[in-house]
Amino acid sequence: MISHTSLQWQSSDWQSILQSAIRHSTELLQAVGVSPNSVTAITGEASGFPILAPKPFVSRIEYGNPQDPLLLQVLALKEEMTPNQGGMTDPLEEKRFTPVPGIIHKYFGRVLLMTSGSCAVNCRYCFRRHNDYGSNILTPARLTDALAYLRSQTDVTEVILSGGDPLLTSDRKLSELINQLETIPHIQRLRIHTRLPIVIPQRITPELCEQLGRSRFQVTIVVHCNHPQEIDAEVGLAMAHLNAQGVTLLNQSVLLKNINNSAETLEALSVELFRIGVLPYYLHTLDPVQGAAHFYQPLSDSKRVHQTLQARLPGYLVPKLVSEIPGSASKTLIY
Ligand code: SF4
Known part of the structure; x- marks a missing residue:
């Protein structure tokens, strides 16, 4: 045991x-x-x-x-x-926005590279829990086409590494990918969406920090932390290493029933995140994915929780409450 x-x-x-x-x-x-x-x-x-x-x-x-x-x-x-009415296997209809395998291009100026097909943790509420990553992952064979697509899209200024968790890629492979992206002149910013620094903070290696620190890109890491209890000394240390390299650190959470759906919990989360150098960024409503209905909280309750949060915290510690609606030009702000 x-x-x-x-x-x-x-x-x-x-x-x-x-x-x-x-x-x-x-x-x-x-x-x-x-x-x-x-x-x-x-x-x-x-x-x-x-x-x-x-x-x-x-x-x-x-x-x-x-x-x-x-x-x-x-x-x-x-x-x-339990089958849930309206529960989907691809709630964000991402297949519609895949111009070449390994890429999701939904929003103006930004492109997602599906860098990894797995994660370091399987979150039970995940909107990609039914994803067939095999058909849409950036394999070495698909990289040439993906890079050609990025070169052709001259209005794309930001590349977002996503997945799965992109930090499951080894330091060497990540470094090769970043070096190739840096040869595309119109790309200015690199964003990495990852839960690894929270669930295995040891992933923030000196090699990774060095690579991000010397990149010509402005680098942002968006971690995914839902509850203040997820933050311990090791997570704080990982964030300090990234901060020292000038990486901008943001957090996104999902509002989950019985996990973090109270203003007290979210307030404590924002305060803890800021203490370790991370700004609260998004608070997502749950996507209607099959198998996760027990985490759903009604929108009216979510709004109430968010309003309480706004009344208790300075604006910079209040994450934006958002939903993702397939086909929208951006995330949808909820007031
Ligand atoms: S880390 Fe993100 S993509 Fe991976 S299972 Fe959790 S929510 Fe889903």
Whole structure:
């Protein structure tokens, strides 16, 4: 049995940490001291989305608490099997916006490169949980076409590395990709959307920091943190290393029922993020993805929570409440 005190990940490199991630509900419950009788856990395979929970993240789960907000983000529950009306497998209709494999081009001036087909954690609410990454991932064979597309789109000034989690790419491969992107003169900014610095902060290696620091691009990293309990000293250290390289750090969260749908929790999250050098950026409403309806919170409640947040925090600590509507020219602000 793995207990909190025996989680020896601190001295390992990030690939080994990833390899030793928890992949079964029984193992996960055992690690956090929760009785299987107190939750309706199922295997990830049963719902078509495997369990994947890296130990640095698991170590922040409160021992013995079946309602822990971090545990509920990674544990597959029976509710995932309930068919939900309106639940989709591609809620953002991203297939429509794929001009060449490996690219999503939805918004003016910005292009997503699907750099990796997997993540370091499988978040149960993920809108890409049904994604067929195989057909739309940037493989070496597809890179030439993707770069040719970017060269042809002279109004594109920002490239966003997405996935899956783009930081699952090795430092060497990432460096090669950035070097190639830097040869395209109209691209000025590089943005990386990643949950890795939160779930395995050891991913922020000196090599990665050096690469980002010397890039000709203005680099932004958007981390994905939903709850203040996800932030510990290691995460703070990772952010400090990135900050030291002049990387702009932003956060996006998803508003999730029973996880972070209270003004108190979101206020604490904003304050903690700012303390470690990260600005709150977006608070997303949940996309209507099949298998995640139990995280849904009505829009009227989301607005109320956000209004309370606005009343309690300075403007720069209030993330924008947004929805993604397929076909819109940008994210849709909710007031
Ligand atoms: S890290 Fe992001 S893309 Fe990966 S499973 Fe979680 S929400 Fe989905």
